[in-house]
Amino acid sequence: MNAAAYSLDSQVGYLMRKANQRHLAIFSAYMPEMTPRHFAALARLNERGPLSQNDLGRQIAMDAATAKVMVDKLAENGLVKRSSDPADRRRRLIGLTPAGQARFAASVQAAHTITAETLSPLTADEAAHLTTLLAKLAGPETTA
Amino acid sequence: MNAAAYSLDSQVGYLMRKANQRHLAIFSAYMPEMTPRHFAALARLNERGPLSQNDLGRQIAMDAATAKVMVDKLAENGLVKRSSDPADRRRRLIGLTPAGQARFAASVQAAHTITAETLSPLTADEAAHLTTLLAKLAGPETTA
DNA sequence: TCAAATTTGTTCGTATACGAATGAAATACT
């Protein structure tokens, strides 16, 4: 491997960083009041119902410390509420409030637009293929 | 668009975040002494020769403030040196030191391994296709 | 030639992510 032969612009890692940057810019344009992670949390809670804080974190690929900060913020904004789990006193069950459900429902449209806009340089076939390939790269789905 | 129909696990943004997370873990396992951005800077400088600080930042997709911090650190580690541009007194030309060149040369192998490991869930054809698609998503190449 | 606009690099503030260490509670194992 010759050092001169290394092409930064064709490395997956670099391309993912750039593609993700572009995506984040699109996201923030269409959904300025939330980050992708916040939206992911709402989506997951909407999909699966109340989860413990750590569980929620795992199911949207973030560690416990990060999840805590995020849940704090969502709770501040009234989108989520914590209740204690009678079966396990360590746990704090996180669930959507009505406001949280409403916010999620109101944002789904924008989320679809964001995905579409992000994928807009690709044909429909290419977009579908990319999604499939990324899913393989991303690893298992934490379906728990 | 029904809210219930929204599938987080098939959104490009979410998949890219997860894929990137996995990639970062691999990177840090094979090249613990550097971040992907630091390596990108070395690669770019190796490829194109000395660049002004802001230019370097643009060519590896980071803003001026971030580039400054990174260049400071690379300079601390002796991988890069700043010289003033006689033609433009605002500019600080950033170039690889011999140590920087050596570090880059010594890391190229690991970089290839990182890319290969990141792409390991895919066949060779799939990997090539993914790279092509990501390049389209990432936008233009700042070839300047 | 000279005023206006742009570019360069810097600093500051803010948001974000995560590893590691901790104490409390639950579970596993013997």
Add this chain to the structure above:
DNA sequence: AGTATTTCATTCGTATACGAACAAATTTGA
């Protein structure tokens, strides 16, 4: 039952990214 291990949530420290505002230098255009 009782000890060891694991899990939950929290806190602290550290690294990172970027927008915005700024002064100095350069370029543009009248």
